[in-house]
Amino acid sequence: MISQPEHAISKEINVDVAIIGGGPSGTTVGSLLRKYNPDLSVMIIEKAKFPREHVGESQLPGISAILDEMGVWDKVEAANFPVKLGGSYTWGKEADAWDFDFYPAEEFTDEERPAQYKGQRRFTAFQVERDRYDEILLRHSESLGVDVHEETMVREVLKDGDRITGLRLDSGTIVRARHYIDGSGDAAILRKAMGVESVAPTSLRNVAFWDYYDNAKWAIEIGIGGTRVQVRSLSYGWIWFIPLGPSKASVGFICPSEYYKESGLTPKELFLKAIEEQKEINALLVNAKSTTGGNVLSTKNWSHLANRLTGENWWICGESAGFADPILAAGMTLAHGTAREVAYAILEIEHGEIEPEWIKESYDQKGRRNINQHIRFAEYWYAANGRFTDLQDYCKDIAKDAGLNLNPAQAWRWLAQGGFTNQRIDQAGFGAFDVGSSKQLIERFSGGKSKFQISKLNSFTLNFNNAEEEYQGELVDGRIKRVMCYKRGEAVLPMAGAWKAMVDVLKQESDLETIYKMLEGSIAKTTVSGAQSLNMFIFMQTLEVMVGEGWVIGKLKKSRPTLKIEIGGRLNRSEEEAREAMKNAKGTIKFAIEHDADAN
Numbered sequence: 001m002i003s004q005p006e007h008a009i010s011k012e013i014n015v016d017v018a019i020i021g022g023g024p025s026g027t028t029v030g031s032l033l034r035k036y037n038p039d040l041s042v043m044i045i046e047k048a049k050f051p052r053e054h055v056g057e058s059q060l061p062g063i064s065a066i067l068d069e070m071g072v073w074d075k076v077e078a079a080n081f082p083v084k085l086g087g088s089y090t091w092g093k094e095a096d097a098w099d100f101d102f103y104p105a106e107e108f109t110d111e112e113r114p115a116q117y118k119g120q121r122r123f124t125a126f127q128v129e130r131d132r133y134d135e136i137l138l139r140h141s142e143s144l145g146v147d148v149h150e151e152t153m154v155r156e157v158l159k160d161g162d163r164i165t166g167l168r169l170d171s172g173t174i175v176r177a178r179h180y181i182d183g184s185g186d187a188a189i190l191r192k193a194m195g196v197e198s199v200a201p202t203s204l205r206n207v208a209f210w211d212y213y214d215n216a217k218w219a220i221e222i223g224i225g226g227t228r229v230q231v232r233s234l235s236y237g238w239i240w241f242i243p244l245g246p247s248k249a250s251v252g253f254i255c256p257s258e259y260y261k262e263s264g265l266t267p268k269e270l271f272l273k274a275i276e277e278q279k280e281i282n283a284l285l286v287n288a289k290s291t292t293g294g295n296v297l298s299t300k301n302w303s304h305l306a307n308r309l310t311g312e313n314w315w316i317c318g319e320s321a322g323f324a325d326p327i328l329a330a331g332m333t334l335a336h337g338t339a340r341e342v343a344y345a346i347l348e349i350e351h352g353e354i355e356p357e358w359i360k361e362s363y364d365q366k367g368r369r370n371i372n373q374h375i376r377f378a379e380y381w382y383a384a385n386g387r388f389t390d391l392q393d394y395c396k397d398i399a400k401d402a403g404l405n406l407n408p409a410q411a412w413r414w415l416a417q418g419g420f421t422n423q424r425i426d427q428a429g430f431g432a433f434d435v436g437s438s439k440q441l442i443e444r445f446s447g448g449k450s451k452f453q454i455s456k457l458n459s460f461t462l463n464f465n466n467a468e469e470e471y472q473g474e475l476v477d478g479r480i481k482r483v484m485c486y487k488r489g490e491a492v493l494p495m496a497g498a499w500k501a502m503v504d505v506l507k508q509e510s511d512l513e514t515i516y517k518m519l520e521g522s523i524a525k526t527t528v529s530g531a532q533s534l535n536m537f538i539f540m541q542t543l544e545v546m547v548g549e550g551w552v553i554g555k556l557k558k559s560r561p562t563l564k565i566e567i568g569g570r571l572n573r574s575e576e577e578a579r580e581a582m583k584n585a586k587g588t589i590k591f592a593i594e595h596d597a598d599a600n
């Protein structure tokens with residue numbers, strides 16, 4: 001680390017890559033750049049001195065894969081943060097509690113920690129204390145050779161048109177780089193300096209109030225260190241409860257800004273009122289004490305999306321690029337994910353084998369689409385909590401934003417068939433929610449019925465009529481591999497991962513039973529408990545999306561059997577179903593609070 005006196009003496013520093021912000025997005029970029037190209041000189045400029053407090057503790061499993069790629073997963077695991085298997089919710093048309101798991105809780109075995117990133121842990125996430133977590137990531141980047149400058153402010157962004165020519169630090173030193181990255185979070189230093197506007201959806205103008213508690217109970221303990229976050233809705237907002245350690249928890253309340261203003265209550269008064277009225281959360285905090293002395297923290301209107309994410313020699317990632325409402329716990333996933341994309345983009349530009357403009361355009365389009373889909377999905381969640389009266393009409397608006405002109409009934413079917421699906425290059429899925437879980441969520445929220453189309457069909461034929469070919473990038477081992485995709489209208493079918501595997505099978509067979517057996521054979525080597533059926537479900541979801549988007553024509557032959565597919569299955573179910581399943585759990589499961597007749 002360069003000391004402040006050396007800073008003051010040096011008038012100009014030249015590096016290959018200058019990153020503003022030492023949080024998860026900045027350190028993800030820095031670590032991956034140094035891992036795959038140690039010859040690059042990389043600098044992180046961070047205004048704070050780590051460790052420092054930060055909100056945003058709940059993660060999704062996709063982050064674990066990125067931490068492993070960065071080489072820091074073992075360090076994060078060694079910090080003994082709680083293992084997140086999913087969430088428990090009270091949300092939707094009914095007030096019934098239900099659970100969503102990334103991995104079946106009853107199959108999660110007791111496993112000593114720290115554990116390796118393999119087996120069941122590939123399906124889990126962390127719940128982290130951000131001061132400790134962010135420092136682990138920053139020190140890891142430093143260990144890889146990233147030049148970290150803490151307590152250093154960027155006072156001015158020097159520019160010439162759309163090109164950044166330097167960063168003037170508070171010491172007067174100017175940093176010159178070939179690539180500049182904005183990972184400065186909501187400060188958005190580069191984004192604002194380059195005149196990039198960011199649009200905030202009017203439907204997500206919310207406020208959040210939160211505090212940290214000691215001696216709080218975990219609602220559920222699964223195996224060693226495993227648990228679920230709690231998300232509980234009220235008529236005027238919702239509460240999160242995130243276990244951060246054996247007795248520490250983050251507890252927050254979110255409501256529309258308008259409601260807060262009309263309530264006439266202070267943030268602390270409204271926060272405590274919400275906790276008192278939500279019985280499950282209140283029970284977890286009976287003997288707990290605020291670690292801040294009741295100093296309730298707050299923020300507002302955080303959902304937004306930047307109009308563009310790249311320039312001539314600069315990139316925007318993390319919260320500077322955009323942020324979705326925390327109801328989906330997607331903030332950290334978007335931060336790590338967009339940062340990984342930026343690192344790969346710069347690495348590929350350095351190789352000089354792919355046109356830089358294609359790389360930039362691909363990142364911009366993919367990044368903005370992913371953030372926007374999370375924002376729209378968050379809007380749908382709020383619609384399902386009573387803020388809108390007609391979900392089908394609202395679904396029409398969401399479908400229209402996706403480029404589809406559908407009537408309300410058609411739009412609802414589009415969502416039920418996977419319309420929320422994020423087009424991943426390797427498989428069908430949306431954030432933490434697979435296609436089946438998305439269908440069940442829509443069923444739960446709307447009161448309607450949602451089924452897999454392919455459960456009524458048994459003969460499948462590929463259909464590439466009128467499709468054009470285009471290329472998307474697949475990120476593997478520090479390189480961007482150009483993958484051919486079929487495109488027809490808004491639908492894109494990548495020839496990679498589960499998509500390509502399904503296409504290859506359908507080129508050989510059309511009968512569902514034979515297709516299923518072929519797929520079973522391809523994943524027969526899987527030994528992780530629960531993972532084999534999960535992998536098969538991924539293939540079936542892929543086929544479902546391909547049928548829904550017209551890449552596959554499905555028919556019913558009465559002489560042949562069909563396939564019964566449970567929507568959501570073990571991963572998305574009522575709390576009562578989950579508890580029944582856990583009676584025969586492979587690992588230890590403990591409940592802090594029993595409900596109804598079993599209540600203390």
